[in-house]
Amino acid sequence: MRSKHAGVLMLSLAMILTTGCWDRREVNDVAFVMGTALDREGDKYRASVQVALPNQLGGSSSGGGGGGGSGKAWALFSKSGETIRIANNMEQAGIPRQLYFAHRRTFLIGEDMAKEGLAPILDILGRLPQNRLSVFMVVTEGPALPYMKVTSEIERFPSEIVRELAAAYMKSPVMAKTVIHQLLSEGVDLAIPTARIVSQETGKGASDKTTIKMDGMAVFREDKLVKQLFGKEAQALLLAMGEAQVVEVPIKPPRGKGIIVLRVQRPNVKLEPRAKEPDDIRFVLTLKGNAAVVENASTFDLASETHLHELEEALNKELEGRLNGLIKKLQTEYRSDPIGFAHTLYYRKPQLWRQIKNKWEIIYPTIKVEVVSKMHLENTGTVLKPFGIQEEDLSE
Amino acid sequence: MSADSKQPRRFTGDLDTDRETVRQSLDGISEVIYRELTIGGVRRAVLVFISTNVNTELIAKHIIEPLQKLDRKLAEQQQSYGIFTGIPIIEPVTELRPAVIAILSGKTLMLTDGLGEASLLNTKGGEKRSVQEPTSETVVRGPREGFTESLNVNVSLVRNKLKTTAFKTTSFSVGSLTKTNVVIGYLEHLAEPDMIKEIKRRVASVDMDGVLESGYIEELIEDNPLSPFPQFQYTERPDTAAAQLLEGRFVIFVDGTPFVLMGPVSAWQMMQSSEDYYERSIIGTFLRWLRFGFLMIALFLPAVYIATITFHHDMLPTxxxxxxxxxxxxxxxxxxxxxxxxxxxxEALREAGVRLPKAVGSAVSILGxxxxxxxxxxxxxxxxPMVIVVSLTGIASFCLPRFNFAITIRLLRFPLMYLAGILGLYGIIIGAILIAGHMCKLRSVGVPYLSGVAPYRKSDNEDIFVRAPWWKHEKRPTFLNSANRKRMGSTAQIDKLRKRVPGW
Structure with missing residues (x-):
């Protein structure tokens, strides 16, 4: 009896002790990938990974009151290979720590890569659980690699800049899972935020320090990039998609000189199909929301209500104009449907959609979209009349 | 001699012979005093006592003086002289053995010439600690008195709180050399009779040479001696003991220690402090949640930390x-x-802090x-980060109100850390399942250790994760199976008892 017990004890001890820690991977044995940039290089993929360097992050281990490392807190490894995984493996061969992708939050796609199509990227993102589907997808203007090298003075990593910008750019930022969802849903095309590299300062004597600016939208047809929109156009697309966070619109007042800057807050979009026949498809796109005056650099008097109504009218005209221009371009020039007209038909008029599904390519440029902007000017700030202008100089 | 040893030695009535037999038994004990006196000037007597354990003033004033001044005629007629002394507790004794034990426990033996029956006069004295504030269980609000080393004082402290004849006590003498007095107390109409019978059987069957602390008994009468979990609760506070009695539990007083054992216990009770009941219920509930939270930290935090940074790097924010x-x-x-x-x-620091003399104690904390x-x-x-984790764990384990339970938790942390180190979160879950399974299986005097939750009783949950206000707290715990469940208002059982027992 005693020997039997001893035997069981020895066996279980051996089982516990000799297993070792076969998949033990301490926090110092891994290299945390903070961001990936993907480019097309001939028929190869260039995958660049940005890895955090913890010893440069100013831990307490260095002694003498922390203080933070002097060098940059990241390292960049870039290799090209037949597939993304092959490129990653080649990088891994030169890194003493194991690449660890679970903390990656930014995924940059170069312009050429996006034009080739996103399908090959999505496979590796979905297949390995370590690759999080909540990674922010951003298309870059030109190749993506330089974005990993911009000077990051505010954030610790360049990829962190992209992450913060992408998180604030849209109401529901585009992540890998959104991309997959959009590609698989019927009747909507992909639109991914686009970043570009700009100089930190402009004008005479500006230093050559660069930073990343997020002010564009890449419009896709299926999984291929057709056009990168920037500035006002990108803003209009975000408005039409209902994804815009805050849009500031400079308006020329109806009378007087100068410019008034209005801020559109919480814009809301409603897309209403008015379609009965396949050859007469119309949509009403209603834009609702509040607007506020954030700057009045004009002589226009905002203290009277009629003036506010006039300003509201001007704002609505401006927004309608922008959206109409954009939608026309999307229909005829880019032939892409990121706003989801077809999607709306699919949901709201399924029978009609089934009839025209195969002809949509031809029908799409012909549909009529009526844009109605119903912005309400609510807030003029804490100042009624512009400072520094005599009352008699204000325009009536 | 062999015939003698079977037959108990009795007093003969011949003073010199009896004195000699007692002297032989007590040979080699230098403190024994044989004080001769003549009762009323006619009858010789000897007082035998141990000078260090008795109140000599009491003997002089209330035994020797009245007996010597006794009227001669009265002295000649009497067959027993105990009633003439000023001692309230007197027992007759005819056998040598109980007499000797009584002398050793501080009583005075009075042998009288011509009487076969001697008297034992209770003259216990010696130094005693007064009732002080308990040091191991302090409260902000609540009674400040604590048990002492004297069993009589301890029982009286509880009886002062429960002025009812239903508070029954049964006395045992445990330990062949120490003859420690052990008293089991319970409320007759609340405690489950079978449970009381069982605990009496267990205490009566304790057979060891010495019982110096209630811990000796605790280990001998618990259900699962190999379990790391305590199956009895101990307290230094009479109010805690009374509260347990009122829920239908028993208490075991052991002479010579201020720690009183109580049972049966559930794990939930280990998370309760007497102050939960003295403060308002919202505060009591908050404190209880705090303790449950820190219980989890004390048990799992180092293990989870190790598992996370060894295996699961994806679980933490970047x-x-x-x-x-x-x-x-x-x-x-x-x-x-x-x-x-x-x-x-x-753990070493903590242990050093407890054992070291107070003057050196601060040195340990500085070093630490x-x-x-x-x-x-x-x-x-x-x-x-590891220092932070360890200190948080330490603080968390000090949040647990019962020291014996807290040390169990501290102990279980180590296997959990080991499991976390080799198997990650999977190992922690294995460990947690093993602990939970063991706790489900564990019994304290036959009562499931997780009573109230497993098996689940709705009414018991008024006092497990929350402390329901007293006006909502009408029922006693069901797991103790007490006959009388209602705390508030008169109940049929009490009425029945009133009829049966006069003066109840």
Whole structure:
């Protein structure tokens, strides 16, 4: 009896002790990938990974009151290979720590890569659980690699800049899972935020320090990039998609000189199909929301209500104009449907959609979209009349 | 002699013979005093007592003086003289053995010439500690009195709180050499009779040479001696003991220790402090939640930390894992070893703090704070996050109100850390399942250890995770199976008892 017990004890001890820690991977044995940039290089993929360097992050281990490392807190490894995984493996061969992708939050796609199509990227993102589907997808203007090298003075990593910008750019930022969802849903095309590299300062004597600016939208047809929109156009697309966070619109007042800057807050979009026949498809796109005056650099008097109504009218005209221009371009020039007209038909008029599904390519440029902007000017700030202008100089 | 040893030695009535037999029994004990006196000037008597254990003033004033001044005629007629002394507790004794034991426990034996029956006069004295504030269970609000080393004082402290004839006590003498007095107390109409019978059987069957503390008995009468979990609760507070009695439990007083055993217990009781009931219920509930939260931290935090930074790096926010990685950059040990080193040195510090004389105690805390808190981190032996985890765990374990339960939790932390180090979160879950399974199986005097939750009783949950206000707290715990469940208002059982027992 005693020997039997001893035997069981020895066996279980051996089982516990000799297993070792076969998949033990301490926090110092891994290299945390903070961001990936993907480019097309001939028929190869260039995958660049940005890895955090913890010893440069100013831990307490260095002694003498922390203080933070002097060098940059990241390292960049870039290799090209037949597939993304092959490129990653080649990088891994030169890194003493194991690449660890679970903390990656930014995924940059170069312009050429996006034009080739996103399908090959999505496979590796979905297949390995370590690759999080909540990674922010951003298309870059030109190749993506330089974005990993911009000077990051505010954030610790360049990829962190992209992450913060992408998180604030849209109401529901585009992540890998959104991309997959959009590609698989019927009747909507992909639109991914686009970043570009700009100089930190402009004008005479500006230093050559660069930073990343997020002010564009890449419009896709299926999984291929057709056009990168920037500035006002990108803003209009975000408005039409209902994804815009805050849009500031400079308006020329109806009378007087100068410019008034209005801020559109919480814009809301409603897309209403008015379609009965396949050859007469119309949509009403209603834009609702509040607007506020954030700057009045004009002589226009905002203290009277009629003036506010006039300003509201001007704002609505401006927004309608922008959206109409954009939608026309999307229909005829880019032939892409990121706003989801077809999607709306699919949901709201399924029978009609089934009839025209195969002809949509031809029908799409012909549909009529009526844009109605119903912005309400609510807030003029804490100042009624512009400072520094005599009352008699204000325009009536 | 062999015939003698079978037959108990009795007193003969011949003073010199009896005195000699007692003297032989007490041979070699230098403190024994044989005081001769003549009762009323006619009858010789001898008082035998141990000078260090008796109140000599009492003997002089209330035994010797009245007996010597006794009227001669009265003295000649009497067959027993106990009633003429000023001692309230007197027992007759005819056999040698009980007489000798009584002398050793501080009584005075009075042998009288011509009488076969001697008297034992209770003259117990000697130094006693007064009732003081309990040091091991302090409260902000609540009674300040604590049990002492004297069993009589302890029982009286509880009886002062329960002025009812239903508070029954049964006395045992345990320990062949120490003859320790052990008293089991319970409320007759509340405690389950079978349970009382069982606990009496267990205490009566204790057979060892010495019982110096209630812990001796606790270990001999618990249901599962190999379990790390305590199956009895001990307290230094009479109010806690009374509260347990009122819920239908029993208490075991052991002479010579201020710690009173109570049972049966459930794990939930180990998370309760007497102050939960003295403060308002919202505060009591908040404190209880705080304790449950810190119980989880005390048990799992180091294990979860080790598992996370050894296997599951994806579970922490990016910035946090980067900070941890930065502070671990120069650490030579794996997280498990680092954790073990720190936890063991914390336990050593705690132990040193308890055992050391108070004057040296502050030196330990300085050393601990400086050596472990600062130098170890600066030297790169341990990482700062680990120090934070260990200190948080330490504080958490001090939040648990019952010391014996807290030390169990501290003990179980080590196997959990080990499991976390080799199997990650999977190992922690295995460990947690094993602990939960063991707790489900465990019994305290036949009562399931997780009573109220497993098996689930709705009414018991008024006093497990919350402390329901007293006006909502009408029922006693069901798991004690007491006949009389209602706390509030008169109940049929009490009415029945009133009829049956006069003066109830």
């Amino acid at each position: 910035n946090l894992i980067l900070s941890i990685a930065a502070s671990r950059e120069a650490i030579p040990f794996p997280a498990l070893v680092e954790g073990m080193i720190m936890e063991l040195s914390f 704070a400086l050596v472990i808190g600062q130098s170890a981190v600066q030297a790169g032996i341990v990482s700062a």
